[in-house]
């Protein structure tokens with residue numbers, strides 16, 4: 001809806017394989033557009049941190065209530081797999097940062113390659129996570145097929161927590177650690193999947209030549225999102241696997 | 245954002261073409277459903293939130309009718325629980341939280357900033373559709389059997405009731421994100437899109453209020469989001485976090501819930517303060533007394549409001565020392581709030597007051613809010629609260645704030661900006677009658693509730709002992725008068741749209757930027773970007789000609 005008085009600013013493409021970017025009509029300059037989107041996205045990241053903040057508050061509260069449960073529960077997790085996943089995510093954060101750099105310097109092929117590597121990292125993370133979940137499920141610490149099994153108030157039996165080997169038998173409310181573990185890592189895993197989806201979306205745009213030195217805003221923002229996903233895991237890993 | 249094709253000018257020689265405004269520039273369903281224009285989105289919000297207000301009001305009237313007799317007239321206990329829950333959920337989540345920022349704020353904020361649009365127009369549209377989705381979830385939850393937890397969803401009851409709590413929980417989660425995105429958008433817009441010369445201390449106070457509100461929306465709402473999400477997860481999977489039978493803690497839910505819901509009170513009331521600040525100055529034709537104090541008191545309220553949530557839980561079991569702190573900080577909120585009230589009164593003093601209908605609503609607000617605020621201080625006192633907790637005194641207190649103050653400020657703003665939004669004027673005499681009906685009806689509804697609450701009538705009961713009958717009867721009659729007042733308002737506002745009696749270009753003689761563009765505004769608000777050289781509310785700069793020129 002361009003108006004006579006508000007002629008749009010167009011950023012030219014740096015080469016034939018790229019596309020020019022038209023600054024949205026209500027902004028005067030590309031800088032204003034860039035800064036607005038960036039400020040908005042930082043605020044959005046703040047809401048994500050606060051959302052996880054509620055989960056962290058629940059973690060600390062129940063850690064305080066049932067310390068032994070968290071000690072014994074934490075020992076059931078495999079810190080080697082958790083550590084490996086930490087490395088995978090850290091590496092993928094690096095590849096994402098390199099991807100943003102490639103976009104800023106109009107290197108289309110590099111951008112595609114680094115984004116691809118980041119998605120690969122996300123996939124490895126989720127595969128490892130799946131095997132971790134499966135091992136816990138097999139031990140009856142949270143049985144996936146029984147998660148919707150309801151709760152028999154008469155017997156006090158939780159169908160999803162059978163604890164086949166009785167590892168949590170000696171501590172109060174043994175299911176509590178795994179409830180928190182699966183909620184926190186589950187919601188984090190959802191963020192990993194969303195992040196990977198966003199990066200794939202970036203790759204489609206990159207293939208069409210939308211991102212270059214003159215306009216790389218979406219790549220920058222998705223990069224920030226991915227670093228947040230990484231950062232949250234950096235807190236989750238020691239709290240769940242190491243602190244106990 | 246060039247998704248819309250510019251309209252083709254089909255001017256036939258000799259035929260005068262209608263001036264293009266945001267209302268008529270493009271036509272058809274998709275030109276509205278896919279619009280990125282802040283005014284059109286604001287208007288859609290206005291329709292949606294008003295519908296929610298009417299639905300919520302209808303549930304309230306049903307509750308009051310039921311309580312006409314001590315044994316209850318209309319429902320059994322289970323149905324009664326559902327009806328008052330519906331009233332609360334519709335009013336809080338679908339009307340009061342979004343109404344002023346998302347409807348009036350969307351419409352006015354970019355205009356007052358001298359901007360073409362909000363900073364993130366697509367996010368704005370997304371926020372509206374999230375609101376619609378949340379509303380659909382609420383309706384689905386009603387169809388699926390309703391919900392009976394009260395709007396507070398307290399655990400463990402909400403975990404086990406055989407009703408559609410999961411659906412409405414998802415609805416509230418989605419509505420939360422709608423609210424977050426509006427707030428985020430406004431913060432960015434205020435930072436990045438102010439017109440040249442519009443410094444922070446030249447901004448109208450409505451903008452300051454919306455800015456403080458937006459900070460609360462962004463910082464508090466995610467905690468509500470995770471809380472209702474955990475309730476939904478708990479209902480599906482029984483993870484046990486809020487369930488005492490599984491080692492969880494129901495009081496933890498209350499902490500989470502009120503950590504959001506106390507600041508949410510200010511998400512609701514700060515925009516109302518903004519409207520009142522704006523209207524007292526325009527209709528007294530006098531610069532605002534204590535402009536900076538009012539601006540900073542909004543921020544002070546926003547900050548303190550994060551530290552008082554425990555005052556909802558004085559009887560729930562928390563540490564005594566925490567209760568002292570919560571009680572003291574609650575008293576403390578009264579200081580910035582009183583600064584506002586006194587500044588408004590001082591603004592009106594010796595002003596050339598025009599008793600237009602927006603001003604009448606504003607004066608009604610000043611009286612009602614004083615009562616609503618002071619009874620809040622009473623409830624903040626520890627020992628008094630133990631007696632009054634969960635009685636009709638609490639119900640009356642928060643209705644003086646939520647309904648009496650916020651809805652009245654919403655009505656005031658609606659009457660003030662109605663001519664700007666549509667270019668038409670409603671019947672002022674009708675508006676004054678309706679304002680009087682609402683003011684009388686409101687007080688008649690809730691003053692009896694203060695009295696019976698202080699005498700021990702508990703809230704949320706479907707039946708009561710006959711001693712309370714006179715108070716309940718008076719309250720029900722008041723509610724009917726209030727309902728008639730609101731229905732009458734809807735009537736004459738709709739009539740004004742049909743009769744198309746032209747409003748003036750600058751109906752009330754305002755000097756903020758929204759009056760510097762034609763009425764109603766064109767699609768991109770300003771034909772050339774305004775440059776601000778005046779201090780705020782400088783009425784010596786008013787072009788009187790515009791107040792007697794009919795809008796085209």
Ligand SMILES: [Cu+2]
Nearest residue numbers: 506553555556
């Ligand atoms: Cu409160």
